[in-house]
Amino acid sequence: MKPTELTDDLIDRAGSAVSGKTEDVSVHRTLLVVASAVVAFLIVTPMYWLVSEALEVELPRAVDLFFSSLDITVNSLVLMLSVTFLSIVLGVPLAMLTTRTDLPYPRFWSVVAALPLVIPSYVGAIAFVSMFGSGGEVDSILGYTIPRIDGLSGAIFIITLYTYPYVFLTTRAALVSADESLFDAARTLNSGPLRSFRRVTLPVIGPGIAAGALLAALYAVSDFGTPAFMQASVFTSMIYWEFENYNTPVGYAALLAIQLIAIVAVVLVIEAGIGRDEDASGGDARGSEIELGRWRWLGAGFIALLGFVTLVVPVAVFVAWIFRSEGDPIPALEFQMEFAFNSVYLAALAAAVALAFALPVAYYSGRTSSYLSRVLERATYLGFAVPGVVIGLALVFLGLNTFPSIYREGILLLVFGYVVRFLPQAVGTVRSSVLQIDDSTVEAARTLNSGPIETFRRVTLPMIAPGMVAGAVLVFLTTMKELPITLMLQPIGMDTLVIKVWQAHSAFAYRYAAIPALALILISGLTMLVLLRQEDAVR
Amino acid sequence: MSEAVTSSVLELDGVTKRYDGETAVEDLDLTVEEGEFMTLLGPSGCGKTTTLRLIAGLEKPDEGRVNISGEVVACDDGCRKPECRDVGLVFQEFALFPHMTVEENVEFGLNGHAEDRVDEMLELVGLEGHREKNPENLSGGQRQRVALARSLAPEPEVLLLDEPFSNLDVGLRVRMREEVRRIVKEAGVTTITVTHDQEEALSISDRVGVMNDGRLEQIGKPEDVFQTPESRFVADFLGHASFVSGYVSDEGVETPLGTVDFDYVEGLTEAYTGVDVDLLVRPDDATALPAEGDPDGTIIHRRYDGPSFTYRVELSNGDTVHCMHNHVDSFEVGDEVQVRLELDHPLAWYPAEETA
Numbered sequence: 001m002k003p004t005e006l007t008d009d010l011i012d013r014a015g016s017a018v019s020g021k022t023e024d025v026s027v028h029r030t031l032l033v034v035a036s037a038v039v040a041f042l043i044v045t046p047m048y049w050l051v052s053e054a055l056e057v058e059l060p061r062a063v064d065l066f067f068s069s070l071d072i073t074v075n076s077l078v079l080m081l082s083v084t085f086l087s088i089v090l091g092v093p094l095a096m097l098t099t100r101t102d103l104p105y106p107r108f109w110s111v112v113a114a115l116p117l118v119i120p121s122y123v124g125a126i127a128f129v130s131m132f133g134s135g136g137e138v139d140s141i142l143g144y145t146i147p148r149i150d151g152l153s154g155a156i157f158i159i160t161l162y163t164y165p166y167v168f169l170t171t172r173a174a175l176v177s178a179d180e181s182l183f184d185a186a187r188t189l190n191s192g193p194l195r196s197f198r199r200v201t202l203p204v205i206g207p208g209i210a211a212g213a214l215l216a217a218l219y220a221v222s223d224f225g226t227p228a229f230m231q232a233s234v235f236t237s238m239i240y241w242e243f244e245n246y247n248t249p250v251g252y253a254a255l256l257a258i259q260l261i262a263i264v265a266v267v268l269v270i271e272a273g274i275g276r277d278e279d280a281s282g283g284d285a286r287g288s289e290i291e292l293g294r295w296r297w298l299g300a301g302f303i304a305l306l307g308f309v310t311l312v313v314p315v316a317v318f319v320a321w322i323f324r325s326e327g328d329p330i331p332a333l334e335f336q337m338e339f340a341f342n343s344v345y346l347a348a349l350a351a352a353v354a355l356a357f358a359l360p361v362a363y364y365s366g367r368t369s370s371y372l373s374r375v376l377e378r379a380t381y382l383g384f385a386v387p388g389v390v391i392g393l394a395l396v397f398l399g400l401n402t403f404p405s406i407y408r409e410g411i412l413l414l415v416f417g418y419v420v421r422f423l424p425q426a427v428g429t430v431r432s433s434v435l436q437i438d439d440s441t442v443e444a445a446r447t448l449n450s451g452p453i454e455t456f457r458r459v460t461l462p463m464i465a466p467g468m469v470a471g472a473v474l475v476f477l478t479t480m481k482e483l484p485i486t487l488m489l490q491p492i493g494m495d496t497l498v499i500k501v502w503q504a505h506s507a508f509a510y511r512y513a514a515i516p517a518l519a520l521i522l523i524s525g526l527t528m529l530v531l532l533r534q535e536d537a538v539r
Numbered sequence: 540m541s542e543a544v545t546s547s548v549l550e551l552d553g554v555t556k557r558y559d560g561e562t563a564v565e566d567l568d569l570t571v572e573e574g575e576f577m578t579l580l581g582p583s584g585c586g587k588t589t590t591l592r593l594i595a596g597l598e599k600p601d602e603g604r605v606n607i608s609g610e611v612v613a614c615d616d617g618c619r620k621p622e623c624r625d626v627g628l629v630f631q632e633f634a635l636f637p638h639m640t641v642e643e644n645v646e647f648g649l650n651g652h653a654e655d656r657v658d659e660m661l662e663l664v665g666l667e668g669h670r671e672k673n674p675e676n677l678s679g680g681q682r683q684r685v686a687l688a689r690s691l692a693p694e695p696e697v698l699l700l701d702e703p704f705s706n707l708d709v710g711l712r713v714r715m716r717e718e719v720r721r722i723v724k725e726a727g728v729t730t731i732t733v734t735h736d737q738e739e740a741l742s743i744s745d746r747v748g749v750m751n752d753g754r755l756e757q758i759g760k761p762e763d764v765f766q767t768p769e770s771r772f773v774a775d776f777l778g779h780a781s782f783v784s785g786y787v788s789d790e791g792v793e794t795p796l797g798t799v800d801f802d803y804v805e806g807l808t809e810a811y812t813g814v815d816v817d818l819l820v821r822p823d824d825a826t827a828l829p830a831e832g833d834p835d836g837t838i839i840h841r842r843y844d845g846p847s848f849t850y851r852v853e854l855s856n857g858d859t860v861h862c863m864h865n866h867v868d869s870f871e872v873g874d875e876v877q878v879r880l881e882l883d884h885p886l887a888w889y890p891a892e893e894t895a
Binding site: 179181182184185186187188189190191192196199200203204288 | 592595596597598620621622623624626627628630631632634636637638647648650689690693
């Protein structure tokens, strides 16, 4: 894994050896470092307000609060571990099924199995709550009470349905990139399918499974919308309720947020410990397939059922609502184009700012490998680790305590919140396109008498443009779906699609959630397309 | 089939394999005797690797039968799984399990703990000192030895080697050829390897089968296949083939290089009188001499590879012939020369091609 870092170091050293002759380069370098440092500083600062607020709680009370929130801790851990476990149970067999067996139409079923990612889990949650919650659709159709899908178990169920694709996709990628002759080798060494799976396949794809499981764990513990809609008491939902109920939030919410960050930190440390095997030794030759015989139809049927429950049911529920009109009309919830316009406007601003922030950081960390570049790059990944509700809370403190004039007034704080949360996506995509630029390409331009700025403009920029576009589009689309930050920092009177979904749920007037929810599904679908194209481009 | 078949370990009978309508292996018959070292030779895409996978049970034949040790392992009725076939396969890229040590790799195919067998195998391949290492810390040659030991450990009836030397450096390749042959002969296992390297095939095999386009064109001892290729394809693929056109007369074959007596043309008789033929002339069958009087042709290319020169001579009728000389004889491109055929063995011949 280290050879690239080694070469980078060598290049660094070679660069410094001749620095006397290339003074202009070091000026550009300094500007780049300063710009990256400013971005990293801006991204990290909000956490200061969170910590300072938490520190204001006196110690005995903090201890009290810690013990009184033990049940929340337990719930959060149960949610995280259950979702992770169930995602593995669903994701790994599905990955095997679509890559290593004679399942008919494997590509089609792969797409179906990955498709639940298209639906934000809270949108799925609201569909299921309205169907299977107290007094929901199914109750009123059947005329009697059926088992609830709500509370903690409901949240586990829903989040698993929309998170297992992480495990499915990473496991599938590991299986596809693995040297398939390993599996064949096990067979020719007198191992049946089961023993081969346990002794060879599982160890080989282990890192892939772990990577997906950690993503699922992070998502589960950070998700705000689903537990909130399901009335499950976990950190994210409790933090929001604390914030909402005491309009001037007390340190309690800050303490909960810090406990949540601690859990996330543990997950991230485990992730860092696993280390990804990036130099996959892909053999071109396809190995032999496991024959399922008639069982393959059962496999296809299972994926079809999963697709039906996760995709068709919610969309059908929302479409049905559009044509329903029972209950008192609530004019304030009526759909207006203005909501969609506000969503697009905010998301576009967030994307533009995120791209401007990402460029120096991605370029610096992609072209240089030093301790400083790594630290600055990692700092911008804060939004990946810190749940949205916590970023929202930190910015609420920042606004209330220090800049009351911008809190819920104007969009500055809200857009900044989006940028903190989604900058990692922009940095990630731009950086990977920077990494694809071969050093010799830039050097070739330099030997053809093109200066550093001209080289950047004529060679580097065109090469990283696709990554920049993809990064901006990703930020744009994910911003549209962001729930907690929007709820907590939305300027008064500026409603967006997600705000309407939330308000419709709060008023138990689900039919008003239908159009915004369908719009969100569409937006998420587009996100998926961008991700897939990005993946193809990398390949 | 006669009773003598009992000594054959592997039999393929009319085996055919198609992928999406493309025929990879067509109506292949092959019998391999106990303890034999046999090589399937052919260009890439000729179906040789598919043949190995069919024998190993990693692919199913569309038609035909595969017998191992007298038992049918694949036919129209069904196919025995790879793990139940007593076949070892050494993969082209070795396919060592990356999460296991050398020792664990070798032990993999053995049931339960079989220290002795692992020791024996590691000793056979000369890796006793590396048992605790991970495959990634081994050199190419060492990986190959581990792969070999791993496949031999469960005592397979047939050992299959898929392009075993293609992943090694050139110098190592020649040494490992000898080494692999020593190891499998010492283990006494029937071995089939596939390769596209004719020199490799000729140098290590008891028998060579040349495959082309899914079919077995010729099979036999290396020297027989080399001396008397049954088709132009085989002649060409085994290397450095030149064809000199001629005309069969009462006395033999009249060529631009003189008349070749019937005794020196494999299987040609007066019955063919009046037919146009091409004679196969390899570089060691021809010598160039300084022209005295009427030259036969002109040197158009020369290749020096240390011990020898190989000259390409264009004859007056447009044919080209390669002549191999030791390193002291020296001509320049453009020199006019006479070419003498060194007739110390019968030459192979083929009916003349239309285009000539």
